[in-house]
Amino acid sequence: MDINDLQTFLAVAESGSFSRAAERAFITQPAISKRIAALEAELGARLFDRVGRRIQLAPAGIALLPQARTILDGVGEAKRRIAALSRDIAGPLRLGTSYHVGLHRLPPALRQFYIAHPNVQLDLRFMDSEAACHAVEQGDLDLAVVTLPRGSNARLRREKVWDDPLEIVVAAAHPLAAARRLRLQALAEYPIILPVPGATTREIVLAALAPVRRNLRIGLETNYLELIKMLVSIGLGWSALPHTLIDGDLKVVQIEGISIVRELGVVTHAARTLSNAASAIIEAIRATK
């Protein structure tokens, strides 16, 4: 049974004539005859009584009429709902973000998006970047705004939004803070404070420090950059931190030939269709770049 058949039935029933239904549907009258005949065959009942040169609804037709309307209403509603998906920015949006990105990069985009799209139910979850990427891969999050992972993963689509340069820092009161120029070796004599193993930022920092990696003394590990900043500022060691975290308690140390940059951005599933809400918030994030 085709939806067109039901529409045809309705047109015939309402116009009381095969010919007029044909005009209305912009097809020929024999086509109408065929469609009705097919419907009658499928339902095993006569829908119209052909009385001479006019027609009349048969009992089965009377029974079908309201049902046909119901069914066609349902089809229309389905089409409308799907069409609305391409217009409306609404519905649930599960967004994961790392602590640092969520606190220092995301707020403007979030604020703008929240005002512009009140019909989105935003489910914002803080977690570390790696967990967020994994959740996106599993379909548990619509998108993640995090430190972009280094390796390539075919299941994830990554879009860099911000470069986030990291500076090597020591406490303002640290012995090395006075030095104008410093060699890496000198730093390596003091303990480094690093993100926990597995964290992308840790990998990036260690890769940049490759020349002295063997000599590094790892002092403390934490999963939270703010904590690293605090630990460095009270003199427990040195580290690499983004500009946004550096203040008077810290001294930036320039080292020849060493530059550390991590990339922050959006991670989505490569094969899943983005909801409008997800696309919209990505657009908002790009706009704050």
Next chain:
Amino acid sequence: MDINDLQTFLAVAESGSFSRAAERAFITQPAISKRIAALEAELGARLFDRVGRRIQLAPAGIALLPQARTILDGVGEAKRRIAALSRDIAGPLRLGTSYHVGLHRLPPALRQFYIAHPNVQLDLRFMDSEAACHAVEQGDLDLAVVTLPRGSNARLRREKVWDDPLEIVVAAAHPLAAARRLRLQALAEYPIILPVPGATTREIVLAALAPVRRNLRIGLETNYLELIKMLVSIGLGWSALPHTLIDGDLKVVQIEGISIVRELGVVTHAARTLSNAASAIIEAIRATK
């Protein structure tokens, strides 16, 4: 858009696989691919995300799913109404019944119906009463002949056919079997054997035993009254059973002020048109009352 396309969509969404949907519909997998592709083209939206070798509902698919069900329900209702106009009693009839009712109450009606209406393809399924009611609600069964549920459910139409009084029984050799008159407290010292949690009969029995409910020792649980009878008759505890199951191995114990009655009958969907076959078998069941 064809009704078959929607059915295909539903089959794919429910089975989570094009291949399984193909098996279910008795057509080849490429045909399913084509149908879904045609639907997607017509609706202008992707319905499934093909993630590697598996698929997942895309946003438009999520929106379509409930609508597709509504539409297909409408089509089914239309066919049923038209079929009901004809007098002949034929076609498929899916009947669910509980073990006990199916074995002890239904056979005469079934036999008569089967002889009188050979053109009905009867699909008789044994299951517990609660599952049968649920299946009726979902449209997976045309009717259920079961222990009537206690709570009211607007989606179900219930018709009591039989009162089924339950008697408290112990084994013939049980210490309490000798007593002429018994108080409930005395019984409560021995373990009771009950239907599994969730079963309506269990609720009815427990409600009737409310005065001593706190003190009841629940010995064993099973989903099958015949089994309860066996367990009671070998002396593992007492229980409440319908007359039909009581024989010389059991002794009925009368207790002042306690009477337990469950209702057996027919459950149908409140909003669906009954097929002629369904109406006929209900009539046959009433006749055996």
Next chain:
DNA sequence: GATTTCGATTTCCAAAGGTTATGGATATAA
């Protein structure tokens, strides 16, 4: 009785919808 109007029927063609065979991607097993 001629004419008009309407639905049914026939013939023809294009499109739709199915099957088989095959390919690419990806889980699963060895």
Next chain:
DNA sequence: TTATATCCATAACCTTTGGAAATCGAAATC
């Protein structure tokens, strides 16, 4: 890792369906 199996997409092919055009027969209308 390699082999294998599984799953969806695609291509080629064929049958069936569905529409147009032409025509027919019956019944209102003039």
